[in-house]
Amino acid sequence: MSIKLGVSACVIGENVRFDSGHKRSHFVAKELLPYVEFVPVCPEVAIGMSIPRPTIRLLDKDEIGIRLVETKDSTADHTEKMEAFSRKKTEQLAGMDLCGYVVCAKSPTCGMERVKVYKESGNAASEKSGVGLYTKQLMERMPWLPVEEDGRLNDPVLRENFVFRVFALKDLHDSMAEGVTRRAIVEFHSRYKLVLMAHRPVEYKSLGKYVANIADYDIDEFFTEYRMRFMKAIAHCASKKNNTNVLMHLQGYFKRDLDKTAKAELSNLILAYRKGEMPLLAPLTLINHHLQMHPDAYLSQQSYLNPYPNSLRLRYGL
Ligand code: SF4
Known part of the structure; x- marks a missing residue:
């Protein structure tokens, strides 16, 4: 079975951006290619926006919250359409055993963090505190999923950590392919003891205790909790120490x-x-x-x- 990797379509070179261009990442499009099967998504094109199209941004409209609107005409509001698409798409992706997702940085739709949020009172008062509307829904629907931005993957430590998490989640999926059993979880956990020691010593101990008591839990609930805690623990980069x-x-x-x-x-x-x-x-x-x-x-x-x-x-x- 291949490793399914969600990706912002522009990151693998598809000409879907507002200016008909792309944001191809050499690492993702070329170096990861032999190991993964891409699941490309361009949410803006998927909700019917054209190529090229007017630029959009996140706008904080105080009482009605953050909206996805066109830069030159804030009455052209794409929020509802984008939220509806994001809910539907991420629900579909949740059933696909995705092992990770690379999103395009800074985008009001796909950005993972520090996306500019503008104030209605003027362009200058912007904050880099937002999350792209689609990626926000993606991370809420699958909080265990490794999600990373194209630019951050140029950092060797972040790159290694992301790819490692993708392969670890694939291993977890494969280990449960015949069904989620106590034995399968214990065996998986045993293979990752040193990993946990390197990435999160505190969780190495507490997750170890949790697994030792696996017989006390409903297996499906246990697995959901285990996957969450395991993936969160390995998201911490292993320190030199x-x-x-x-x-x-x-x-x-x-x-x-x-x-x-x-x-x-x-x-x-x-x-x-x-x-x-x-x-x-x-x-x-x-x-x-x-x-x-x-x-x-x-x-x-x-x-x-x-x-x-x-x-x-x-x-x-x-
Ligand atoms: S950042 Fe997202 S919405 Fe924008 S072009 Fe790339 S895939 Fe499409």
Whole structure:
């Protein structure tokens, strides 16, 4: 099964913007392409707006709230149409096992955060505090879904975290493909213990307790809560300090297998990573090598060691 990725249509190069142009992201349209199946949506075109079309913006109309109106004519109000479309579309997408969504930044329709909201009293008094109308509905309908903006994906840390979450959600969906069972959840959770340790140590502990008591819950309710908490936890980027702790934890598994020189080599690489002199990939490559020489059933199934294809080259910048 492929990884379904929702995307603002203009981000993969479709000429659907107000000026008939696009906002193609090389990373999304080219580098992610071999791994995903895009589900492109242009909400403005979908509600019948033309290409080209007048620009629109979010306008705070105090008592009636934030409206999606045309810049040059605030009586041309597209709010109701956009909200109705967004409800219908996100309901449809919720049934498609999407694993993530890349939206176009700054757009009053698709922006995820810091979208300009104008005041009726004049253009100057704008605030960057809004969320695009469509993306707001998307995030409310699927709060567990990894959603990221095209521009933020140029940051190597945010990019890695987003792609990692997409692959993790895909793994969660696949793990439940035969039905949501206690065993499937426990096995999935077990594979992500080191990941949780690196991303959110607090949730590593509390989610661990929650899973330990899985027999006390209705399985469907448990899964809904688990998915939410798990996806929220891994949305925190793994810090250098937490990654170092996990690497040292991994090192402990090989203490009987490695001689003094090999132990020192691994310790030095972990330290070099901690000091910012080496990417995370360096100690991880050595650990994966040791794991091949000294197999360990628990470690080899840990998603932390191989979260996504190496060909994505995401850990070089970490
Ligand atoms: S930002 Fe959204 S609404 Fe605007 S052109 Fe891109 S896909 Fe369409």
